[in-house]
Amino acid sequence: DAGVTQSPTHLIKTRGQQVTLRCSPKSGHDTVSWYQQALGQGPQFIFQYYEEEERQRGNFPDRFSGHQFPNYSSELNVNALLLGDSALYLCASSLGRNTDTQYFGPGTRLTVL
Amino acid sequence: GESVGLHLPTLSVQEGDNSIINCAYSNSASDYFIWYKQESGKGPQFIIDIRSNMDKRQGQRVTVLLNKTVKHLSLQIAATQPGDSAVYFCAENSGGGADGLTFGKGTHLIIQP
Numbered sequence: 001d002a003g004v005t006q007s008p009t010h011l012i013k014t015r016g017q018q019v020t021l022r023c024s025p026k027s028g029h030d031t032v033s034w035y036q037q038a039l040g041q042g043p044q045f046i047f048q049y050y051e052e053e054e055r056q057r058g059n060f061p062d063r064f065s066g067h068q069f070p071n072y073s074s075e076l077n078v079n080a081l082l083l084g085d086s087a088l089y090l091c092a093s094s095l096g097r098n099t100d101t102q103y104f105g106p107g108t109r110l111t112v113l
Numbered sequence: 114g115e116s117v118g119l120h121l122p123t124l125s126v127q128e129g130d131n132s133i134i135n136c137a138y139s140n141s142a143s144d145y146f147i148w149y150k151q152e153s154g155k156g157p158q159f160i161i162d163i164r165s166n167m168d169k170r171q172g173q174r175v176t177v178l179l180n181k182t183v184k185h186l187s188l189q190i191a192a193t194q195p196g197d198s199a200v201y202f203c204a205e206n207s208g209g210g211a212d213g214l215t216f217g218k219g220t221h222l223i224i225q226p
Contacts (some may be wrong), residue, residue, distance in 0.1 A: 035214075047213075056213060
């Protein structure tokens with residue numbers, strides 16, 4: 001039973017660039033949530049996708065956007081990167097409209113120079 | 114805004130002793146709580162959860178206690194082992210099915226030999 005997978009594991013970008021991160025949910029799950037975790041902090045909710053639509057969004061600017069595909073995998077896109085976007089980006093998957101039990105992937109470490 | 118927080122950033126315990134990690138939450142609408150364990154360089158790992166209609170739940174070597182009167186959550190780890198060294202986060206969900214999880218800052222559990 002495959003767990004949540006994310007790619008790439010590490011990424012280095014420069015300010016102003018754009019980045020795309022990818023996530024495949026745990027087998028049988030159809031809901032994907034994205035979180036940003038700054039060093040030494042707890043994860044912060046970015047947004048959640050269910051049935052290929054953004055259902056809920058945290059306090060993040062429009063530079064952060066996403067997509068969910070018919071196979072439930074998801075992408076997180078960040079435009080016009082800032083130094084402050086450097087963080088561990090986590091994807092979590094869950095089943096159906098009940099988003100309580102979320103299982104996390106290993107994350108993508110993004111460094112913005 | 115309302116958030117989940119932790120009392121202590123670091124907890125050091127002797128191997129074999131029991132550990133208690135505390136968490137305070139302020140959102141009275143929260144109805145689901147989760148404890149995650151995060152090892153260095155990895156994503157959060159689900160440990161145990163509890164719903165607001167319960168005050169105690171036990172798993173393998175772990176127990177979660179919920180005191181709704183004082184909005185307090187705790188994680189008890191029995192017979193602590195070196196592999197328990199990690200950062201522990203409590204997270205809450207205020208329900209509604211579409212909200213992301215709200216995390217606290219985390220407690221770093223250090224196991225002394």
